[in-house]
Amino acid sequence: MAIQSAPRAPYASDPALSRGRLVPEPPSPSRNDFRRDCDRIIHSAAFRRLKFKTQVFVFHEGDHYRTRLTHTLEVQQIARSLARVLGLDEDLAEALSLAHDLGHPPFGHIGERALDDELKPYGGFDHNAQALRLVTSLERRYADFDGLNLTWETLEGLVKHNGPLTDRAGNAVGRYRERGVPRAIADFGSACDLQLWSYSSAEAQVAAISDDIAYDAHDIDDGLRAGLFRIEDLEAVPFAGGISREIRRRHPGLEPARFTHEMIRRLITWMIEDVAAESTRRLEAISPLSVEEVRDATSPVIAFSDAMTEAERAIKDFLYPRMYRHDRVMRVMREAEGVLHDLFRHFLHSPGDMPEEWRTGLAGADDAARALRVGDFIAGMTDRFALAEHRRFFDSTPELR
Incomplete structure (x- = not known):
């Protein structure tokens, strides 16, 4: 399928119609509000620290493994590609991609678990809530406010990119059903209503699925580089195995480094094409005329097809014991x-x-x-x-x- 840029969709977020910032500021003469959010995130101290935060491997195990920073940049690239194809706002998709991992502590998910254990008597620790704290209070760079004073749309997408946190009655749902909405998010809601019961913008949903695409593909790359599994082990994995066999057919005897890159390149491309096709189908089915209609939808508008959902789950099932739980x-x-x-x-x-x-x-x-x-x-x-x-x-x- 040939993918081309689409004209701006009626359901795309529009920086000219932003709900604004907590602290009003004069407009920038050279940047729209979402572009300004991107730039503030890039220049933040929290963003720079991602360079030396673990993705899967501790940073000093090798120069070619992903860190939180390189992973974030890869998510950003995929999100911009998808936003362009779907006629969405590329700057907002980029801002949300750049910010999505800001709240992660050192040493990846195990670091989050350690802090959650220590902070359980006080509400626990959640990296999405921590990202919100960083961009609304912990960054101390500007004379007129704490945090980065990002737009409502960026804050909403940062908190809700994985879906609603509550129902309309305020009861926590999904991953927060048992423990409740994290304190930092609930407290912030008293100053700024992020409509926790609704879906986020299509741009935020793009950032979330781009995260899945990036870490599925690149964790395969890092796992192969580390010798945790072999290319041959992927043969039994649906979709990934098919890509491997096609490369062998078209390029017999291809050296391992080129083979791996070709596999990752094709995997990312096919996932992006799948999301573009499935999301277009979903959007055409409900024909939203505004970003508010995307938020009010009963299910995500950005998604994998059923077949790719199964293939993506198979990749995670393959990686879990061989990489994330490797001795x-x-x-x-x-x-x-x-x-x-x-x-x-x-x-x-x-x-x-x-x-x-x-x-x-x-x-x-x-x-x-x-x-x-x-x-x-x-x-x-x-x-x-x-x-x-x-x-x-x-x-x-x-x-x-």
């Missing part, structure tokens, strides 16, 4: 988890060991305020800074190799 990866992650538990407990009892800007105002603070401050401090660490801090206070810092 080598799990050993490193268990050690990393211990580092964060040690750091949290140390700073909770000795907040004076944190930098001045983090310990300011904690004198006389209650346990919850102190724990949340420590959680914010650790969540913002890079992998290497967390290890350096651990070495300051402990004699048994692991090498994580």
Whole structure:
């Protein structure tokens, strides 16, 4: 299927019709509001720190493995491609792609688990909620406000890119059904109603599915590079195995590095084409005339086809035991988890060991305020800074190799 740019769709988000920012600002003479959001995210400290945060492998295991930053840039590229094909706003799709992983702590998902365990008495830890905190309060760069003062549309998409968080009655749904909506998101709702009961814009949905495409394809690449599995092991995986066999047929004897790149290239292309076709079908079925009609839809408008959904699930089922739960990866992650538990407990009892800007105002603070401050401090660490801090206070810092 030949993919071409589409004219701007009536259901695309329009920066000229943005609901605005919490703190009103004069318009930029050279950028629309969504482009301005992109630029603010790129220039934030949290974005720069993604360079040294784990995707799957700890950053120093090799220069060619993905980090949170390179993963984010790959998501951005895929999202812009999809937005262009579907006639959506590319700048908003890009902003949401750039921001989607800002809230991840060091050491990937195992770091999130460690902080969630430590913060359970105070509401737990959620990386989407942490991303919201970063862009609304923790970044301290501007003279007139805390955070980045992003548009309502970017904040909404950041919080809801995976779907509604509540029903219309305010009851938590989906992944938040048991524990409730994270405190940071619920508290922010009192100042800015993000309509947690509705779907997000098509641009936010594009950013979410682009994340899936990027990490499915590139985790295969990283897993092959690390020797956790072989190209031949993918033969039994639906869709991925078909791509592998087609490459062998057309390019017999192709060297492994080129073979892997050809597989990843085709996998990404076919997934993008599938999303474009299925999303076009869904959008034509409901014929939304505005972004509000996309939000009010009863199901996502951006999605894989049923066949690709099954293929994508098969890829995840393949990667889970061979990569994410591989003995080598799990050993490193268990050690990393211990580092964060040690750091949290140390700073909770000795907040004076944190930098001045983090310990300011904690004198006389209650346990919850102190724990949340420590959680914010650790969540913002890079992998290497967390290890350096651990070495300051402990004699048994692991090498994580």
